[in-house]
Amino acid sequence: MPAWLDLTVVWALLLATAVFLYVVLDGFDLGVGILFAGIRGRAERDVAVNSVAPVWDGNETWLILGGVGLMPVFPAAYATILPALYMPLIVMLLALVFRGVAFEMRFKAESEEARRWWDRGFWWGSTVAAFCQGVALGAYVQGIAVEEGAYAGGWWDWLTPFSVLVGVALVAGYGLLGACWLVLKTEGATQAHALRLAWPLAVATVGFIALVSLVMPFLQPAFRARWFDFPAILLAAPVPLLVAALAWVLLRSLAAVARAAAERPPAAPRQVIWSDGVPFLAALGLFLLSYIGLGISLWPLIVPPEITIWEAAAPRSTQVFLLVGAAVLIPIVLAYNAYAYWLFRGKVQEGAGYH
Structure with missing residues (x-):
């Protein structure tokens, strides 16, 4: 590796990209699960699950x-972030395991009552x-108490009004991604x-983005400086403007899809229409801009403050060794993800899919 290349920055960007890809990709299938509270019919639920x-x-x-x-690239961060967030992360992992079991078992249930429980x-x-x-993200952004390289906070430091706010906001955002995916x-x-659910979720998500963005600059003096001090404000100012523009695109595209569906004859064959994907792309854009805003606030911190x-x-030397493995692994992961999406492109038909 050339001596001038800062591998620490490279790894920070790689891990940030991996986290973002998880948030938006697993976000929409978590969103489909969140929408099960509003999707009642068995046929609609089967189609929703088959889509993911x-x-x-x-x-x-x-x-x-x-x-x-x-863990291997930023061990000091791993050693302080994990103890601070043990509880929400453990509950998250248990919920993901239970969700995965329910995903598989609902198709194998022998009775309607069992299926409803799954x-x-x-x-x-x-x-x-x-x-x-x-909640974990909110607690992380709010700051982690560290003394002599070790976590120095209490067991319940992760539970604050701000972390709960971010938790509710992410549920709404994932629900929006799920609704737009189903569209x-x-x-x-x-x-x-899905269109009926997407409208209130879109309004709620944009509202939560605005609320969290208003609160964040007051959590840490460094955050406030990034957003309001000159010349940093020149970099930060386009983000809220682009959020407002994408929110407008999202609402307009949802209205366009609803209008096109209403004008189509009931017996007309359904074809893939590119405009159906505009709401999903707009929702992804909102997440991307929110992530960029988070990066503006935090960079170059990995354990705020x-x-x-x-x-x-x-x-x-450790970073070089790991980067060689990542250079092999990441293209493979990208390739099989892209192939899966391409292979299963198009609309999901009722009665066909996962069994």
């Missing part, structure tokens, strides 16, 4: 990559996992139901 069945396992790969990569488990696991991810991947009654990526990084 071919890809949901691959989506979780990025969580493993981000979490496992943190459907409740799928909803519960998805909602709790999303909420715990948001893209389904048709007929399922798509119409004090530890930077360079202070937490492993030796350069």
Whole structure:
């Protein structure tokens, strides 16, 4: 590796990218589970689950990559973040396991009553996992007490009004991703139901983005400086403007899809329409802009409010060794994820899919 290349920055960007890919990819299939509270019919629920069945396992790969990569590359961060967030992370992992079991077992249930219980488990696991991810993120952003390189806070430091706010916000955001995914991947009654759910979720998500963005600058003086001091404000100012523009695109595209579906004759064959994907792309854009805003606030901190990526990084020789493995592994993961999405492209038909 050339001496001028800062591998610490490279690894920080790689892990940040892995976490973002997990959030948006597993976010929409968690969102489908969250929507089970509002999807009542068995046929609609089967179509919703079948829309994510071919890809949901691959989506979780990025969580493993981000979490496992943190330990050897930024060991000081791993040693302080994990003790601070043990409770929400453990509950999140248990919820993901329970959700996975419910996902598989609902198709094997021999009675309607058993299927309804597994459907409740799928909803519960998805909602709790999303909420715990948001709580962990909120607690992380609010700051972790560190003394002499070790976590110095209490067992309940992760539970604050701000962390709960972020938890609820992420549930709404994942629900929006799930609804927009169903708009893209389904048709007929399922798509119409997803459109009805997407509207309030879109308004709630944008509202939560605005609320969290207003609170964050007051959590740490460094955050406030990044957003309001000159010349940093020149970099930060486009983010809220782009959020407002994407929110407008999202609402307009949902209205366009609903209008097109209403004008289509009931017996007309349903074809994949690219405009059905605009709401999903707009929702992904909102998550991306929120993630960029988070990066503006935190960079170059890895354990707010004090530890930077360079202070937490492993030796350069370790980073080089791991980067060689990542250079082989990451293209493979990207390739099989892309192939799965391409292979199962198009609308999901009722009565066909995962069994």
